[in-house]
Amino acid sequence: MITEALQYAATSLVTPKQFRPFIRSSVSLWSRAGRCAKGWAAHEENCKAFIRETVAGMKQRRTVVVLGSGLLRDVPIDDLAAKFDTVVLVDLVHLASVRMRLKAKRFRNVRLISRDLSGFDDAAAAKVVEPLSFLRQVPYLDLVVSANILSQIGVGSKRRLEAENDPARDEILQRLIRAHLDGLAALPCKTALITDTAYRVTDRGGQVLEEADLLCGVPAPAAKRAWTWPVAPYGELSKDYQAVHDVIAL
Numbered sequence: 001m002i003t004e005a006l007q008y009a010a011t012s013l014v015t016p017k018q019f020r021p022f023i024r025s026s027v028s029l030w031s032r033a034g035r036c037a038k039g040w041a042a043h044e045e046n047c048k049a050f051i052r053e054t055v056a057g058m059k060q061r062r063t064v065v066v067l068g069s070g071l072l073r074d075v076p077i078d079d080l081a082a083k084f085d086t087v088v089l090v091d092l093v094h095l096a097s098v099r100m101r102l103k104a105k106r107f108r109n110v111r112l113i114s115r116d117l118s119g120f121d122d123a124a125a126a127k128v129v130e131p132l133s134f135l136r137q138v139p140y141l142d143l144v145v146s147a148n149i150l151s152q153i154g155v156g157s158k159r160r161l162e163a164e165n166d167p168a169r170d171e172i173l174q175r176l177i178r179a180h181l182d183g184l185a186a187l188p189c190k191t192a193l194i195t196d197t198a199y200r201v202t203d204r205g206g207q208v209l210e211e212a213d214l215l216c217g218v219p220a221p222a223a224k225r226a227w228t229w230p231v232a233p234y235g236e237l238s239k240d241y242q243a244v245h246d247v248i249a250l
Ligand SMILES: C[S@@+](CC[C@H](N)C(=O)[O-])C[C@H]1O[C@@H](n2cnc3c(N)ncnc32)[C@H](O)[C@@H]1O
Pocket: 026, 029, 068, 069, 070, 071, 072, 073, 074, 075, 090, 091, 092, 093, 115, 116, 117, 118, 119, 147, 148, 149, 152, 153, 156
């Protein structure tokens, strides 16, 4: 509790005002990631391996942008900083502990941007939704990594729409998910997309108690790799059941 309060306070000081409402959920992700480190390790290693593989096949490595860089748990930041001229990390919030870690490593080529990557405001105002259009302005862009953010765009936007009781909720959620996928597909550079697509809550006997599509009905693109991620291993939500997510990478 005390470390969470410190993390919250230190992050508030360095976060632009409009993004401060999102600090709480980043801090709670950080706490959960610490508690579930053992259960998440294989997923995090799979993500890093996939990004390293993608980079290994690239001849030109000038700028890489990481969308949803968050806690940098599933992003091989040392490799990216060593191999690219510039690394741009984009998220709603960059926690104080993440900033300190980057500072301690003395990276000179890593930049942090706070940005809402969902397109929510435009979708809610029935405008064209192009949340990744800012990437067109990034010079020498050779790689964009979408690092476990896509499902969170759906989850966060769903929460906001439920609060507003919007009848067009499902349609808006699908537009946001599609806008991220289409935005990545339209980029003239290499991309790596890692996302969870669905979850299941199961008991110790394997019985499915609850399941949901995390892409809100938008078909998942064909994957190069797929694995499962025990987001809430036994003991996190209950000793009797676990929540497991399906993850794809392409
Ligand atoms: C599951 S975490 C990703 C973990 C991260 N890649 C890592 O290595 O630790 C999802 C991340 O997406 C970010 N996120 C969620 N919605 C976002 C949005 N609309 N715009 C920007 N970032 C968002 C969250 O702040 C969080 O850091």
